[in-house]
Amino acid sequence: MIEENYLKKWIAVDWGTSTFRAYLVQNNEVSDTIETKDGMKFVKSHLFEQTLLTLIDRWLDNDKITEILASGMVGSKQGWEEAPYQKTPCNLKSLNYITPSLKDNRISLKIFSGVSQINQPDVMRGEETQIAGFLNENPNFNGSICLPGTHSKWVEIKNNNIIKFKTFMTGELFEIISKNSVLIHSVKAEKIDKMELLKSVDKILQKPELFSNALFQVRADDLINSKGPSIYKSRLSGYLLAIELLGSVEFWKNSDIVLIGNPDLTAMYQFVFNKKVKSIKKFLSRDMILKGLKNFKKNFQ
Amino acid sequence: MIEENYLKKWIAVDWGTSTFRAYLVQNNEVSDTIETKDGMKFVKSHLFEQTLLTLIDRWLDNDKITEILASGMVGSKQGWEEAPYQKTPCNLKSLNYITPSLKDNRISLKIFSGVSQINQPDVMRGEETQIAGFLNENPNFNGSICLPGTHSKWVEIKNNNIIKFKTFMTGELFEIISKNSVLIHSVKAEKIDKMELLKSVDKILQKPELFSNALFQVRADDLINSKGPSIYKSRLSGYLLAIELLGSVEFWKNSDIVLIGNPDLTAMYQFVFNKKVKSIKKFLSRDMILKGLKNFKKNFQ
Structure with a gap:
């Protein structure tokens, strides 16, 4: 039972341009949260792993690999390592990811792709994850989602796909x-x-x-x-x-x-x-x- | 003759937000020019006179008063001293000015007003002087003048007046x-x-x-x-x-x-x-x- 719980422990990371947010998930519940100003733009590219490890150190085990799933600008050209964009129309049930090579063997890391649109050039990183979260609870939703913010997005959703969007x-x-x-x-x-x-x-x-x-x-x-x-x-x-x-x-x-x-x-x-x-x-x-x-x-x- | 020339010596100053420009005018000709980055935004308000004196020191006489005419953001609320706006329609042949009190008695100083528009609120400082320069040589001009720049202006001129403008x-x-x-x-x-x-x-x-x-x-x-x-x-x-x-x-x-x-x-x-x-x-x-x-x-x- 302990082993099973253990397997169900993982870390969700939302690493944006200005902010770092991490959630320790155990048994599908968030048991601890870390939020700091260590946004991507404040971290030098060769220090991403070190910064991440320092921030989440208290959640790590020495004898087991803890899985980390990350989303946001961390996967951009200016981030840790570029996770290529997935093109619209884009099914959010099968989003691509990359696995940067790591020095520390206590963690594994997946960084999810952003979404790009070729005709009417546009890109998003992080918003696709929020949309996937919404669609998980509203699987039959077809319509428009607006994500106001620094780069405000309007997104058309049909059958769990991002059809098109505008920033x-x-x-x-x-x-x-x-x-x-x-x-x-x-x-x-x-x-x-x-x-x-x-x-x-x-x-x-x-x-x-x-x-x-x-x-x-x-x-x-x-x-x-x-x-x-x-x-x-x-x-x-x-x-x-x-x-x-x-x-x-x-x-x-x-x-x-x-x-x-x-x-x-x-x-x-x-x-x-x-x-x-x-x-x-x-x-x-x-x-x-x-x-x-x-x-x-x-x-x- | 020397005395007469002397009387005809004065200094024209264009003191903007980012740049200071001064022209020594003798017999209606520019005989020397100073241009520096001592724009208004880099000068503390209590140091305007000192900065001006330092910059134009080589043009000053100890026993005579040299007249200085200045235009631009130096007369704004954030400048040396506010020269109230003159309202449109505004005749450029009789632009108002202020005379800040000075510690040094080698100079006299006039700072010319900007122009404001009440209906469709708008303001200019410095552009009115450029327009006056143009109208001096084109006194019968009626039409539109565009002054592209940081705050691009479109100005309607009729009978030597600024009728209206848009920034x-x-x-x-x-x-x-x-x-x-x-x-x-x-x-x-x-x-x-x-x-x-x-x-x-x-x-x-x-x-x-x-x-x-x-x-x-x-x-x-x-x-x-x-x-x-x-x-x-x-x-x-x-x-x-x-x-x-x-x-x-x-x-x-x-x-x-x-x-x-x-x-x-x-x-x-x-x-x-x-x-x-x-x-x-x-x-x-x-x-x-x-x-x-x-x-x-x-x-x-």
Whole structure:
């Protein structure tokens, strides 16, 4: 019985650009979690194994091999070792993986592939695992999933396959414009003004050609009228969201949509999409990525 | 005669966010030039006078007051002292200025106002001086002037007045996307591929809703097809230019346009606008700002 439990012990890793998350899974339950800022971009490529071992050391046995399943940017060109993309249409029940060679013999490691699309070039790494997690519990789902974030994704699912998808720079544009542009002086606010957000989304939905001028107007309006940072943060958010809405309309118009992301972001998307779509269901990224890795794990049992 | 020449000696200063430029003017000719990286953002506000004095020390006399006329971001809220904006419509023959109090008695200083627009909030600082320089030599000009740059401006001129204008974040978006986003890996090129630039402009002109997705596709296409950085730099430039073109159409459609900027930028704009406008004339920012300050100087003689 101990031996059997032991065999059922493994580690799920979500290793992204900025964050490292690991889950110790025993008997299909998470018994311990580690989350650090050791994201890929902070780790030199020759130190990936060492960093991983240091972080999860307390979970390892000296006389047994612990299996690790990892997903995310760790498998990118800038990551530990490149796990080639799998092309759309892509069945998430049989996602490819690579097994980097390791110095330490206490672990085995599988890094799962991302998904690429050749026509209308696009790529994802990590989102496919979240989608696999969602599909594991909703195996008959056909429709659109939105994963808001740094690189916001809209994904069409049919018969457990990713049929096509589109990425928008929404989160990254928000971050670099807030931090690195002249708008830095105007948008430093904690909160969003919801009505201003909706008004701003509508402004650009109706006239996308105003986008670049509207961005500068955020600063100009602040210099002239000083309406406060939450107004200007809401405008910037609204303009960027509107550009995403315009480009993703084929995914959400008259549709039931699923949102997978962090709670703040999915709440904002839900608020903006309310009345624009038939229905909205929300799920957490972390839950989905763990379920996704568990689902991949099933294939090796 | 010496005394008369002496009286005609003054200094023109173009003090921007990143660059300091000063011109010693004697008998209406530039006899010496100083250009450094002591832009406003690198100078602490209590050190403006000291920095200016150090930079232009070799031009100063101990027993006479040298007049300095300055323009640009030096008069902004984050600059030496705020020179309030003058509102549109704004006659460039009578631009306001402030005279910051000085510790050193070898100089007098006038910092000229920027121009603001209340309806459709917008602001400029420095561009009005370039426009004044252009209008000094083209006093009967009525039409549109484009000043491409970090914050690209389109300005409507009528009877020596700035009637209205629109700013686009084109240059700043290009810079922060190239340097701070995931596209950093794809767009590090010296050159632009002109055909790719035109194709990219047209793509977004026809479908502006693709903008945010097209930006991410720059990276995705590089990961999948590796067409080389000059292709991807050209795409990024084209997409941003297209957004500016869409938003500024009222200024250039069926018009004769004037471009004022640095040679590389005006050449790129000329290439993109070729066949889209009736005619294009190009002028250099530096020449125009100096002419503009000379023009302002006339009012005090």
